[in-house]
Amino acid sequence: MSSEANQEELQNGTRSTNKQGSKKPPKEKKETVPSGKEVKKETKLGMTVKKNENFGDWYSEVVVKSGMIEYYDVSGCYILRPWSYAIWEVLKDFFDAEIKKLGIQNSYFPLFVSEQALTKEKDHIEGFAPEVAWVTKSGNTELEVPIAIRPTSETVMYPVFAKWIRGHRDLPLRLNQWCNVVRWEFKHPTPFIRSREFLWQEGHTAFATKEEADEEVKIVLELYRKIYEEYLAVPVVKGIKSEVEKFAGGLYTTTVEAFIPNTGRGIQGATSHCLGQNFSKMFEIFFEDDKGERSLVWQNSWAFTTRVIGVMVMIHGDDKGLVLPPKVATVQVVIIPVPYKNVDFNQMLDACNEVSQKLESAGLRVKQDTRDNYPPGWKYSDWELKGVPLRIEIGPKDIENKQVRMVRRDNFEKEDVPLEKVAQRAADLLDEIQANLFKKAKEVRDLCIKKVFTWEDFIEALNDKKMVLAPWCDDVEVEEDVKARTKGDTGAAKTLCMPFEQPDLPDGTVCFASGKPAKRWALWGRSY
Template sequence: MEEEVADRTAAINSEQVEPQEQSKNALKKAAKQKKLADYNANKSATNTTKEAGRAAATKATNPAPKKKMEGAALIGIDVAKEDDFSAWYAQVLTKGEMLDYYDISGCYILKPASYFIWEEVQTWFNKKIKSIGVRNCAFPLFVSQDVLEKEKAHIEGFAAEVAWVTHAGKNPLEKKIAIRPTSETVMYPYYAKWIRSHRDLPLRLNQWNSVVRWEFKHPQPFLRTREFHWQEGHTAHLTKEGAGEEVLQILEWYAGVYEELLAVPVIRGTKTEKEKFAGGLYTTTVEGYIPETGRGIQGGTSHCLGQNFSKMFGITVEDPSNREDDKKPALHVWQNSWGLSTRVIGVMVMIHSDNRGLVIPPRVVETQVIIVPVGITKNTSEDEKTKLYSEVDALATVLRAADLRVETDKRDGYSPGWKFNDWEMRGVPLRLEFGPGESKGHYVTTSRRDLPGKDGKGQIQITELGVEVPQLLETIQADLYRRADEKFKSHTKQITNWDEFVPALNAKNVCLIPSCLTEKCEDEIKDMSAKKDGEGEDAPEDAKAPSMGAKSLCIPFEQPEGIVKGETKCTNPNCGNMAEKWCLFGREFGLHLN
């Protein structure tokens, strides 16, 4: 790892509901109960939030054909992922109990199921960063106008989204106060105060907080929200090399959050000059891919800020090489900032979940195993029922002893089939079914959430439960990653001919192309790859293509062969410059840098 980080530092520096038998009357009753609960839970948001109003208006004027959803749709998801991705996403999150809408547009309530995932990310990442001396802290959420505007190039990227406090009760403030969109300008005046010597370096601080960016585009839960939760690390170093090592180490840990915890593949790379963090020296990034939309999505960013902020805020130390009589000027420190937000949850949901609801990787899900009693009928005696429930509790005890998060579903009034669909909608990775047959045979029936129908079915002997269930969960985790990785790779096209570029984008791919990496060229590529009004309406590959043009996602660290310096031309036919690197372009969820 150290050699890899060093090498990269140097390079930078120079996606069928399982059929269940149940009576129609019971199903109708359950469906009515569920719909009533959903209606009451979402009534306020449906009627008051702006995004819900816009969605309702759109559907009323342009009703889209919906795939008929069977089984679970009666109590759960009633729109297919491939038909209306945005509506599907909203239903998966709300009916899966991940979040609820708030009465302020663009703000959302993170319910325990989603916040648990965020806590798992926090625990994993905290352990990593503390191993290199990062300490957690908390700074105020308010920023004075003077301080916020001190670094013009930095704040320019956030200016239109800053939320301001102008009144205290009925009294106007003498000077309005900003709510932090990020914390560079909040923290750095105090870095100048605290860093008095090179012996105070490196200073490595991190906050787990929320920030506010008052976007006026269409909000999307977890992806584009006006308040979002994240961590933001801010560090100061004596040398550029020391700062660069940390930038790449943090980026690798961001990739680990996605790949090891969330089973989401990402590409590591550097942002172009056009797309880098405003006011920084360079930006590294992990980039993901959403198959149903064909769009790339930024996963997390780690920035080297250079000395720009230290010069602005006067963060200096004496040169440690100075001798007594030397009068070398003070050194401005080298700074980094890095951030990862609850966007990770939205990316995970979009990639893994399906038309039955959520699919959540075992390592981060709140409930890893649900045990559902089956085979209980009107002819089952109370003693038989009590005995079966006692055995179910014993199974749960065995699994908890194996350090698994387990729940049992002994709710009365619901058929096993209804329960199956309910837990599938919530994304529990593994269901264990246990009835009189299983009890007699000393086994449990298993059903994997990530595989439909018979493909996900199996059996485990009770004597092997504590070993085989953890192993099966790890298999589910690995299979989720493998399938997502295969899809990402199959939709990453290496292209050198411009005529192939836009068709590839329209076929929901991201494209690696030889690029000169200039801002002018990027602007032209974005304009030329945008779908103009009336274009492509008869072409099947364009039917659902987004209208936006492609932008640079990153310059991947892993560069394919094929570019010859001074000989390989930039893919943009209007450019005329020679290519510098392979650059990943794609249509993207319009999101700010972390």
């Protein structure tokens, strides 16, 4: 992505005209961004790039101007400002409460990993090796043995699991930690989507039986679906990863896959892995069962990251800025007084306070924008840029008529609401906005899934920026061949997942790529 400047803009206007005003903007400045490039600092409020014309620049601009991130002087690392971090907290609170109901406990393990531990599981470290950041010096002294910064915590936690687990009474062991990890990506970093340091939760659990591990994998994956669909209003496909795409060293990987229509790319939303007994064998995590026999434990790991915020921005944002689903919005309703000449402003503030109290009593997250150095039209644009779901305007005639005007962020529909119904109507509208955002996103996503049976139709759909549902022989060599044959400037196609909800596969159906007998339907596409 480009346009890494923190851009500031000014706009003026009133409720009646909504025209841009004539405040003289400050002089144009230049800012040096992490890549070392100099870019012009914009001086107008609002977006300057349209989503459908230049998606990359639009995304870079919206996450900065809306107040979600600030760029940092280490490339690929970003400051999460309160406007975005509060979204993470909402999701964290939901997920944390749900996993505690399952008996999963929070803990914290060190950031650093010894080279010996990290390299113990061969497949695992091969999967992460290019992204591992190493500490090699302390002050001016070279370390005798380099220390890795965790890209994930299997190799940090499992040597300790081997100490803690002795018998069947020590199982299940179910831990989670909320922390940061570092993966030194070589691809172009993108805020939230692909950063070198990010926040996540990572669950690590151990069981006596595979059946227990399998059950937890499904339960956690469903929680991830809820995060995306019920909180972020983003539709996802639940499925299982191919052998090529599964977690390195694991038995199998389940996933929720989202899709970004503007780029025609899938994006892995969150994963829940069954690790099998591979790691327990490597780290010698045994337990003695109730018959006195010694067995290896069955393990899982699962995680979601701050990537979820970026996916939400990409799906719902528009040419005016963010569009926040009410469930995760820091401010669900903003109240803006609309004063006119010769109007008692204190009277307007009293009206705003009254409405605010009604809404807060109904459990809504509310903010009054009573800044007197900006006109109402400027404030409208400012809060639209920030994506607040519902705006309430209160002018002199509204006070006289004992009403307020409500304006939705998702479709800009306006409605005058009697004062006595303001709390209930606001709550209802927020529910409608949440549902509408998901409905619109799902309709668009569904139009982007193309069902094909032949290679020619596969290529046509892929080039049309679609996800492709195709019958597949489930052969590793065939998947690698598809990657090789589709490799280009925009990246190769790969399996995103095999959806759990499988269409009928008639007898005699052949693989679209190899002509071999098809075993199941796979969802293919280019991805982030």
